[in-house]
Amino acid sequence: MTYVTEDYIDASGGDWEEVVAKAQSSGAERLVINMGPQHPSTHGVLRLILTLDGETCTEARVGIGYLHTGIEKNMEFRTWTQGTTFVTRMDYLTPIFNEVAYCLAVERLLDITDRIPERANVIRVLMMELNRMSSHFVAMATFGMELGATTIMTNGFREREMVLDIFELITGLRMNHAYIRPGGVAQDLPDGAVEQIRELLKEMPKRITTMRKLLDANPLYLARTRDVAHLELPGCMALGATGPMLRASGLAWDLRKAKPYCGYENYEFDIPVSDGGDVYARYRVRMAELEQSLRIVEQCLDRLRPGPIMVDDAKIGWPARLELGDDGLGNSSEHIAHIMGGSMEALIHHFKLVTEGFRVPAGQAYAAVESAKGELGCHAVSDGGTRPHRVHFRDPSFTHLQAVAAMCEGGSVADVIAAVASIDPVMGGVDR
Amino acid sequence: MSVNGNGNGPDSGGEQEENLPARAGEERLAAPVARAGMFGAKTTGDTSGYGRLLVRKTPPQASERPFTDPDDPRTAAFDGVADALERALQGEGAPGVRAVERVLVDRGEITFHVRREHLREVARLLRDDPDLRFELCTGVSGVHYPDDTGRELHAVNHLRSLTHNTEIRIETACPDADPHIPSIVEVYPTNDWHEREAWDFFGIVFDGHPSLTRIEMPDDWHGHPQRKDYPLGGIPVEYRGATIPPPDERRSYQ
Numbered sequence: 001m002t003y004v005t006e007d008y009i010d011a012s013g014g015d016w017e018e019v020v021a022k023a024q025s026s027g028a029e030r031l032v033i034n035m036g037p038q039h040p041s042t043h044g045v046l047r048l049i050l051t052l053d054g055e056t057c058t059e060a061r062v063g064i065g066y067l068h069t070g071i072e073k074n075m076e077f078r079t080w081t082q083g084t085t086f087v088t089r090m091d092y093l094t095p096i097f098n099e100v101a102y103c104l105a106v107e108r109l110l111d112i113t114d115r116i117p118e119r120a121n122v123i124r125v126l127m128m129e130l131n132r133m134s135s136h137f138v139a140m141a142t143f144g145m146e147l148g149a150t151t152i153m154t155n156g157f158r159e160r161e162m163v164l165d166i167f168e169l170i171t172g173l174r175m176n177h178a179y180i181r182p183g184g185v186a187q188d189l190p191d192g193a194v195e196q197i198r199e200l201l202k203e204m205p206k207r208i209t210t211m212r213k214l215l216d217a218n219p220l221y222l223a224r225t226r227d228v229a230h231l232e233l234p235g236c237m238a239l240g241a242t243g244p245m246l247r248a249s250g251l252a253w254d255l256r257k258a259k260p261y262c263g264y265e266n267y268e269f270d271i272p273v274s275d276g277g278d279v280y281a282r283y284r285v286r287m288a289e290l291e292q293s294l295r296i297v298e299q300c301l302d303r304l305r306p307g308p309i310m311v312d313d314a315k316i317g318w319p320a321r322l323e324l325g326d327d328g329l330g331n332s333s334e335h336i337a338h339i340m341g342g343s344m345e346a347l348i349h350h351f352k353l354v355t356e357g358f359r360v361p362a363g364q365a366y367a368a369v370e371s372a373k374g375e376l377g378c379h380a381v382s383d384g385g386t387r388p389h390r391v392h393f394r395d396p397s398f399t400h401l402q403a404v405a406a407m408c409e410g411g412s413v414a415d416v417i418a419a420v421a422s423i424d425p426v427m428g429g430v431d432r
Numbered sequence: 433m434s435v436n437g438n439g440n441g442p443d444s445g446g447e448q449e450e451n452l453p454a455r456a457g458e459e460r461l462a463a464p465v466a467r468a469g470m471f472g473a474k475t476t477g478d479t480s481g482y483g484r485l486l487v488r489k490t491p492p493q494a495s496e497r498p499f500t501d502p503d504d505p506r507t508a509a510f511d512g513v514a515d516a517l518e519r520a521l522q523g524e525g526a527p528g529v530r531a532v533e534r535v536l537v538d539r540g541e542i543t544f545h546v547r548r549e550h551l552r553e554v555a556r557l558l559r560d561d562p563d564l565r566f567e568l569c570t571g572v573s574g575v576h577y578p579d580d581t582g583r584e585l586h587a588v589n590h591l592r593s594l595t596h597n598t599e600i601r602i603e604t605a606c607p608d609a610d611p612h613i614p615s616i617v618e619v620y621p622t623n624d625w626h627e628r629e630a631w632d633f634f635g636i637v638f639d640g641h642p643s644l645t646r647i648e649m650p651d652d653w654h655g656h657p658q659r660k661d662y663p664l665g666g667i668p669v670e671y672r673g674a675t676i677p678p679p680d681e682r683r684s685y686q
Binding site: 064070072073074078108237238239242251258259363364365366399402431432 | 487538539540541543567568569570571573574575576588590594597599601620621622623624625626646647648649650657658664679680684
């Protein structure tokens with residue numbers, strides 16, 4: 001006999017004892033609960049509003065906005081160069097992708113895409129692939145933790161640390177880099193960076209194998225992920241799912257191959273695909289992508305040739321060179337000596353470009369990159385001034401969270417956790 | 433999509449007459465204002481004397497055929513897409529070529545300016561026509577142009593065809609006084625949250641959206657924060673005796 005009632009128990013707030021008393025006194029079977037926004041398995045401040053019938057989740061709705069910081073609005077009050085400082089903070093697990101998407105849009109507006117030096121492009125690809133690895137490791141680590149596997153969590157964060165050490169060496173910071181700039185990158189690779197990346201290339205395959213041994217055929221892991229949170233290809237298309245979500249439902253779509261940018265057409269790599277369409281398939285795709293990223297990083301090191309790292313245009317390229325000192329990243333003393341003691345014109349130029357910034361011809365551009373999570377698009381509009389008229393980011397996490405209802409309704413409440421984790425949402429990117 | 437772009441082609445008037453300096457000057461003065469002043473601060477912060485300087489925008493542009501520039505590989509598919517769309521628009525029950533106001537090819541990207549009353553039909557054709565097949569919509573981005581009188585609010589959709597590997601932009605404008613644009617959620621369900629975001633930040637009402645509520649701001653919020661007439665906010669910060677005003681009141685270049 002099916003039991004249908006309009007009556008439900010509202011457990012969305014208030015004193016728990018009162019909720020329990022009400023639940024006991026009423027005959028309703030359905031329970032509406034809030035999962036989050038403060039909940040360890042919601043990747044930050046995601047709020048899930050679940051209607052439960054026993055252990056079954058009959059309705060799932062998503063509430064976002066708890067981490068909205070107005071980044072897009074703030075960027076309208078800063079120069080185009082300062083924009084990278086903001087975008088890097090959006091999806092804080094994929095900062096390099098945010099920066100590259102933004103810079104590609106600005107460069108398209110400036111019409112200098114073809115003039116970006118080869119070395120800058122190789123460094124961008126190198127950083128993006130390293131970033132893809134660190135993001136996938138966090139995805140795996142938090143996923144493990146949410147399913148109760150703390151070894152996965154500690155291993156994942158340990159592996160990610162290797163990448164973050166490299167980021168710290170190259171950009172001076174573990175996150176919030178603002179390293180990719182319109183026209184190129186902020187500074188060249190420091191001494192020892194290539195050696196450290198080679199070290200990672202040697203060590204990482206072993207670490208990936210360890211993780212695969214732990215998870216690939218683990219019966220507990222399979223029980224929690226196989227045939228859970230299905231999203232087939234038509235669902236992916238309708239809901240705008242891209243990245244590992246789409247590739248896990250069988251379509252080999254990757255912007256790096258379809259619309260190459262930053263010279264991706266020069267690298268050899270495969271697009272991992274799985275046709276399971278479930279949480280396990282998404283895990284397998286991410287794991288395989290780690291291995292492909294290692295391949296690309298290796299090719300980047302072979303392609304690195306000495307050369308400029310900023311566009312050869314004094315009206316756009318940042319005048320100051322940076323230097324990594326004992327107290328962090330700062331202006332190079334050589335440059336300061338030049339502008340303060342050597343050349344009046346250089347000082348004026350430096351002052352104008354740093355305080356005023358460069359003008360970007362009026363118009364609009366959309367640049368998209370294949371971030372670790374899917375298509376990350378940047379729509380930049382210029383009115384011809386030194387500040388953006390509007391910058392909008394199409395964040396993959398934002399789009400993918402719409403799929404929660406499709407993936408969770410009708411499943412058990414425990415699978416909601418697995419479904420959300422397999423999307424790998426980062427609220428910094430969702431809310432911006 | 434009129435063949436002559438915005439309809440101001442060479443046939444629409446005496447060519448010689450239009451090039452008279454007085455006429456050209458009038459046109460320039462009629463163009464919308466892009467920027468006022470030279471500095472960021474609109475208040476007393478700007479002591480430069482340039483506060484009343486007005487920089488006007490070029491009038492709305494349209495591209496003429498051919499849209500494909502043989503020297504620019506990025507534009508290779510544009511003529512094909514435009515032809516297919518024109519064909520689809522002339523089909524039975526379709527809104528006709530007038531649905532597309534003008535087409536602009538700029539920096540290797542093609543923009544179809546679609547009249548708002550036909551947006552949904554055009555989106556459906558773009559998705560379903562076998563020669564178009566724009567299966568993926570990457571969401572709507574609102575833009576506020578306060579000086580573009582009568583077309584202040586723009587909704588910009590980027591569409592991507594996985595079948596043909598092409599990318600286009602669909603732009604629809606509506607006046608501030610009547611901020612209604614049809615929702616295309618029934619064609620592209622992924623636009624659900626994106627349209628809620630554009631409503632939340634710009635106040636564009638997407639007619640036909642299943643539940644147009646705020647998404648990022650609290651439900652009881654007043655105003656639409658990303659509009660240009662909405663202040664950035666912020667408080668002055670004091671540091672070692674000096675006071676630094678919030679970013680939108682600082683004296684700065686623009």
